[in-house]
Amino acid sequence: MLLEARNITKAFGSFKAVDDASVTLEQGDILGLIGPNGAGKSTFFNCLTGDLKTTSGRVLFEGADITDFTPELRAELGLARTFQVPQTFEGMTVLENVMIGAFLRSSHRKEAEAKAHAVLERVGMSRLADAPARSLGTPGRKRLEIARALATEPKVLLLDEAMAGLNAHEVKLAIDLVRDIHRSGITLVIVEHIMEVIMSLASRVMVFHQGKEIARGSPREVTSNPAVIAAYLGTRAAKAAAGHTPVELMGGPDL
Amino acid sequence: MSGALLRIEHLEVRYGDLIGVSDVSLEVPEGSVVALLGSNGGGKTTTLNAIAGLIPVHSGSISFRGEEIAGQKAFAIVRKGLALSPEGWRLFVQQSVENNLMLGATPLHDKSKQAALLERVYEIFPRLKERRNQRAGTMSGGERQMLAVGRALMSDPKLLMLDEPSLGLAPAVVESMYETFGRLHREGLTILLAEQSIELALEVSDFATVLQVGKSVLSGTAAALAQDPQVQKAYLGVD
């Protein structure tokens, strides 16, 4: 077991954003995390990465209890993430942003720079290497965050709505990128509201609602679950999800 | 159709030495919904921000209700009856949800409408009502998006500009939000919409303009554009 969360609860005051949620992640998984806005997905994420202290529950990584580890320690163990609200280093170039990630495994500047270039190449951003990060739009920033995270050579990568703001074609390219990342041996957790992404990538899906898990299973199973449709998908998206196989979806939606 | 509420001609915007958009022309007729399409970095955000006065216009003209507004400060433009839900939301994260909405109502001349407008927003996004006293900075991504759109609606604008309103929202919420846009449209609101999901955008809009690397390359009715092979191209991002 690569990553395991046991009975995580996160309360803000009396409000429980995450309420007794558990999950296990095996090497090679792509776990999809979906649920309505404010269901607690990002909060759960932040508990896994150490950004937030859990109110109760434990987090285990490769069998070791890391509940009390700082985010930087978890990063060193191989846990990387992106942020839903991009946290770009505004004063730096795109390349330098990625170098910050690369420095985790190589302390020399030249080495980190070379590694950052390679990662940018991989995510298709090398053209922008010397652009100031603050010139990027939201989608660009999200991609930059993926690059940064990859540069830390993680074992597990958690993507929080990394594809929001992409058009269908770009989503398709992004899915290819994630597949590529997955093939290179990285285990993924993805949060997305774009059903196409979940349908075509996730091996397992977990559905949150009001801080609690309300369903889990294969993408097909959960998208046809009436509770999920009622709480999250709505009729239209459910129809779309039901009507298309993932492969069809990758061709782009019909107009 | 009635006269153009907003007309942009040969808009050029620069970020220092970098060019944001080089040549954008478009027209938003009164009472219509116009979609601004284009791939990543096409210049949608730049165009909307330039209209609102958030970034200086380098050249070209922007006229709103017949008046040239290029070069004016954002607060002055907004007061003329224009609202923008910007990229990145730009909420007042230290203040409560309701305060954010009330701030949105600042340009409103007739303050008696405020309560009704607030109710309308709460109706569209019940979550906001539920969290009216929560600090905006602690809201989830989707909740923030709702707040940004709701805030723009609070000034009862003549022209509502939305920069990717569906970003980060759950499918069901997107669905109901677009239904609302349709309703507001029928009630006579003019909307300029930048949206990645071309399917959604073309469904609600009357007209659309496609931006490609900072240029408006194609405009027409939504129906016509939906069939256009060039849209397919632009939408697929192939040059």
Added chain:
Amino acid sequence: MSFVLVQVIVGGLLLGAVYALFSSGLTLVWGMMNIVNFAHGDFVMLGMYVAYVVYTLMGGGPILGAPLATLVLATLGVVVYFALIRDIMKGPMLAQILGTFGLALLLRYSVFWWFGANFLSMPQDIVGGTYAFAGLRIEASRLLAGVVALLVTLGLHLLLTRTSLGSKMLAVAEDQTAAQLMGIRPDTMQAIAWAIAAGATGLAGALIANFFYIVPTVGETLGIVAFVTVSLGGFGSVPGALVAGLLIGVIESLSGYLIGAIYKDIVVYVLFLFFLWFRPQGLMGKM
């Protein structure tokens, strides 16, 4: 409790109210508008001089001096905003320290140039002597300052939390661009904030002048007190400044009386640091 101790505490409370009074302006511009004002103490000093000039030229007491000082300083606040602050806001926070430090020197030594370095003082009984009841002695001038302190902090607090003006000022402080999108003109809001802050500071100076000495360098001493009060209370919290002011006043008084005056500042600083450890946002500040 011994009788002297009561007097010490009462004295401390009154002193603390004064601290709160001249800190409220600082918490407004520093804590809320996010502008560091190193010249704050010198604004207090200017308020004192205005009161003194009013007294010597027109024979007016605090009834005339205090409103005039408020007015003059509010005007100065607006002028300083448009002439300096608006532009240094475009730079990093350090530019604000740089600019307002320069401003502090400029103000301090312009006054010095004009009035000289001599210590000045208002007549002792300008506000009406000292009240004595049940053996407790309270100076009318300090009482007046204390009461005004309460009123001003209350007023400021209501303004910021209950009015749309307050909410607009906070919006500008947080994100000028977004505020513009709401049709708010940032310049106006910040100028108003400066006017209020400087006015309140001038008022504080005028009231303090009734029982303190007046000298061009007096702002240095008072400025530091204001900085500590504002941080202890929490940046941007007006009620926080009041509570912190009272707390510091009482702590200073008590420790000055019980442990020895040379240690009272150490006690305050150490408590402050201790406090920051457990509550880094100050008494009433938000993170």
Added chain:
Amino acid sequence: QDKVVKIGVIMPMSGGTASIGAHAKAALDVATDIINNAHPELGNFPLAKSAGLAGLGGAKVEVIIADNQGNPATGQNQALRLITEEKVAAVFGSYQSGVTLTSSAIAEKYGVPFLNSESVAANLTERGFKWFFRTTPIATDFAKIYTEFLADMKAAGAKTDAIALVHDNTEYGTSVANTIAGAFKEKGQPIALDVAYPVNATDLQGQVLQLKDKKPDVVIMISYTSDAILFAKTMQSLDYKPAVLLADDAGYSDPSFTKAVGKISQGVFNRSSWVVGPPGSPSAIIADMYKKKSGEEMDDTVARQMQGFFVLADAIDRAGSTEPAKIQAALKATDLKPEQLMIGYKGVKFDDKGQNVLASGAIIQLQDGENYVSVWPKANAEKAPVLPYKGW
């Protein structure tokens, strides 16, 4: 003949003690006027009769003032500038002991005479310097004055058993307080209460209440002007009056003090070496000139400074040269008699360390409104001391 002798003066012209510098500047203007022009009305007062320094063929004295900003480093920089750029014949200053310490070190290294007239730190004359001279009485002198004065008061029937020392925590406050405490202890009368407070206090109620609580018979105040004013105000508002309030010069001598709170400090005793003589006497004439110049009454600090300056000028005059070594020799040979002084020292004569062994002082009291009158020692007292402290 337009020969000039330049004397460098280092004073605090800005910062918290800038009023001292302003007063000194006016006093030195008067002093140079007296030296450079003929002032027959001053009679035999040294350097007054003729225009310029007779010993240098009527050369004029020129004062070059530098601002030490109350900062030892600035003081030292300015000393260097005065010596190397302005080529002054001697340096005079610098009020704060710390500044005097650093600036005189430069004079010592360059071999230029340095005369100090008001810094009281004991260690200044303990450094083995050969170019440093000090005219002012120091803490040990004050302590002697106070013990004797209080003994006399006791003999006259006043209660002087419990003595409280109130002082700030500056170098001046602590060192003087320590010396005084030591002196009283030696006399078998240890200090009953020691109240220290931080300089430039925002509030002194606690200290006054402490005094009010412990009820000492005599309170000795060692304070700068700011705190002296605040003490006076606080004492009135808390209705506290010790039987004997005795101040150690400094703030209590500042005309700002008497102007601001003289009315509510009636009867305070103060230490001073400055006593205005009868009308027509040199000291009265000089005081008058000073008042015309500055608009202030002459106080002890500025009088000591002026006197120090005269001593320096006199030495240069006697040296008959601007050569440092000659001035140094003349300073060492200084032997001024009381009648040659404008101030109440017993004379000026330097010991091996450069300290004036004849420096002394008297006790004055604030009796009529804003003016001090000398009350002790009896020999040259204008009026008899009035007890107890009246206040307001």
Added chain:
Amino acid sequence: MRRWIWLSVVAALAIAYPLLLSSPFQQRLGALVLLYAIAASAWNIVGGYAGQVSVGHVVFFGCGAYAAMGSYAKFGLSPLFGIPGGIVLAVGLAAVIGVPTLRLSGHYFSMATIAVAETMRLIVTNTEWLGAAVGLSGPTVPRNVFDLSFLSSLPYYYLFLAVLAITLAITWWMTNSRMGFYLRAIKDSERAARSLGAPASRTKLYAFMLSAALTSVAGALYAMMFGFVDPESGLGILISVKILIMAALGGAGLLFGPLVGAAILVPLEEISNSWLGGKGAGLTFVVYGAIIVLIARFQPGGLLSLFIRRGKPKTDTGAGHAP
């Protein structure tokens, strides 16, 4: 390439200065510029690069100054021996201050450092052993060359120049190393930096300690040159502000910013004081204050930013606060 040319021109000028302007006062001015440049450059590490505006840096300055004077006054040793002691003291103190305060954001950190500095000043003022308010003096008459008490400013000048060169070299090395990158990242978004494995607290603490060590050296040199330290001149808040102002004026976060700031402010202060100070009307500070105000008003990023084309990070953080 052009950078190296510039660098050698500056270096050559710095070496030649005391020979070109050779009066004792000019030489001393040069030495003072370098001295303050050392202190301001040291401050720059934490204030400029790490973005943690310390207003209490004078405590470290004081550590050095007191250690140097103390080693003479208390043990009769050369003040030089105090330098390592001062460094150890400063670094230790930085650790004690830094651990709790570096997690504080912005203004709170600044205030906490002020509070620490003032506390130290008050404690020293009341500590007999450290000379209390009287302060400690160095050797008045140098016993040997190691007392570092020279009549001429020339030896000081070159000593300071060497120390400044070392300080700048350390700073340069740091900014180009992982630590420098981490500091910049932490300044922009501590949260993101940590998620990428940058140990934010530790990195800031190291920067703070490094800065403290170098500042303490500056303090020791200062005390040796003036032969004296007291609570006001060794621990007074004004020195903190002066150091900070110099860095800000020249350009905080730029390698040569503090040097430029010192090269402008020190002569400005000394010369305006020399010309105007004696008049006693406070004109020195009117002029000095006005010039600072003008620079802040027209060049808020510091003077050096005029010549350096590097986009300054503008506040663009409407979305910066994540849930």
